[in-house]
Amino acid sequence: MKKLNKYGVIFAVALMIGTIFPSFLMGAQTASAAEAPEINAAAAFAIEAKTGKVLVNKNGDEKLGIASMTKMITEYLVLEAIKDGKLKWDQKITIDDYSYKTSQNSELSNVPLRLGEQYTVKELYEAMAIYSANAAAISLAQAVSGSEPQFVDAMREKVISWGAKAEDIHLVNATGLTNSDLNGNIYPGSSETDENMMTARDMALVAQHLLNDFPEVLETAKIPTLDFRKGTSDEIHMENWNWMLPGLIYARDNVDGLKTGTTDIAGACFTGTAEENGMRIITVVMNAGDGETNKGARFEETAKMMDYAFDNFEMKELVKKGDTNKALKAINVAKGKEDSVKLVMDTNVNAIVQKDTEVKNLKVTYTEKEGLLNSDKELVAPIKKGMEVGTAQVAPTNDTLGYINGATGQEVKVVTASEVEKANFFVLTGREIKSFFTNLF
Known part of the structure; x- marks a missing residue:
């Protein structure tokens, strides 16, 4: 029997992949998103x-x-x-x-x-x-x-x-x-x-x-x-x-x-x-x-x-009320018992997605409410739980067509995750003294 040269080996491997694994390859194609039809x-x-x-x-x-x-x-x-x-x-x-x-x-x-x-x-x-x-x-x-x-x-x-x-x-x-x-x-x-x-x-x-x-x-x-x-x-x-x-x-x-x-x-x-x-x-x-x-x-x-x-396509829940996201960064709080407050989505978010596909990653774009923060980019205590601080647009990362109004995702209100009470006089005074000496040295 003749030995295969290197080109023969490559051909044999390619032939083996094409004959042994066609069902695997077709399965991968079936799992991908269907292409939109050509419209005349x-x-x-x-x-x-x-x-x-x-x-x-x-x-x-x-x-x-x-x-x-x-x-x-x-x-x-x-x-x-x-x-x-x-x-x-x-x-x-x-x-x-x-x-x-x-x-x-x-x-x-x-x-x-x-x-x-x-x-x-x-x-x-x-x-x-x-x-x-x-x-x-x-x-x-x-x-x-x-x-x-x-x-x-x-x-x-x-x-x-x-x-x-x-x-x-x-x-x-x-x-x-x-x-x-x-x-x-x-x-x-x-x-x-x-x-x-x-x-x-x-x-x-x-x-x-x-x-x-x-x-x-x-x-x-x-x-x-x-x-x-x-x-x-x-x-x-x-x-x-x-x-x-x-x-x-x-x-x-x-x-x-x-x-x-x-x-x-x-x-x-x-x-x-x-x-x-x-x-x-x-x-x-x-x-x-x-x-x-x-x-x-x-x-x-x-x-x-x-x-x-x-x-x-089908309707699928992307976010539950109370969920957060890395795009929703905590906001610093002035004059509060806590120095920051976390942000969460205010409602469930349902969106149209491809059927039989798992939505693993979300694209979240956060827009802050105008006139909300002070000059130091802080919220000022006291702050109620559920205070509206902005909106977020939420969509799967592979969404390319967007929405009819030009939005990149489903819009949802973003609110504070917890209440922040105003700190008392002694706590505020202590912070000011600590800040003074920190800046001094």
Whole structure:
């Protein structure tokens, strides 16, 4: 038998590793975090709704056309007006010439509205939320703010108040239509070719606030079909443009919202939401597939993100109330019986993490409360147990996508771990004498 030279030995060892240990190697791969799917869209974004944890981010900060996903902001302001008593569901709105002419355009998503006729807020809201009726959205915007331009200003202010950057927001109407479809009723300073543009991140932010502040929005958003003005000559059958709802062509269990959008510029867009095992996710796809012509691609790409999110992530407790961390250094105390006080987390911290992975190390960023310490960087006794001294952001060390609001982790209050009483006169005097002689020598 021939002896192997050194190259033959190397080859034999490599062959042995490849044939004897393939299951070991595959096991190591299975244990690693699953990669996010490739999404066929200009932008894609997914978050967990409660915490805002980012799960998928593809071009999430690129400003693109949002089309009728705009109506999520319109829905929010309508629901807010109802909550504040400025509108009522049974309140009647008279249709003006602008809304009437828009409603007669059969190339747009609409329900037919009669000039001078009155419709309830509920009728118009359902038409907007289910059938993406544009003229209905215009009438609601006018009812909330007096005019559509004033409503657009309110839309912009609201989204900025949630943390969106002003430079990432371009809003010119309440519908998401291109201005050329509005019969000359365009926002001052905008052009006939303008339409609304935002980022996928900001659309997810809008959906998060809509769902968390007004969860009842889903009661309408999840309706697959409804007849507008049933039993009248204006009756029209409305089928929800969200084809992932039960009974529709791309139906998926537990999908109950939220809003589609389609224009030549924006392409086919969709903000979706679903809840499984107590975890709700929000997904956004913009200009999915090959553009406006394939209206099903947005649902196929959304399904990929939903599969990925529910298959690979879960809520897990990272911190218990009373836990501390090396990032939470004890604070020196002036005039106290003790010369320092330890810091702890004030509540449990639950976060979205990869399934079947043990969270061993945490990344904790501590931010001290302003105006808390004296000029010597000390707390001054007396100090109560549980006194708030700052906040901490907590996340696993391997978290790379962060949170929708730009935070690096889940925020938690940081408090003092114990009470520190003020030292008596004799103790304080003794300390001053000791400090004097220490500094002297």
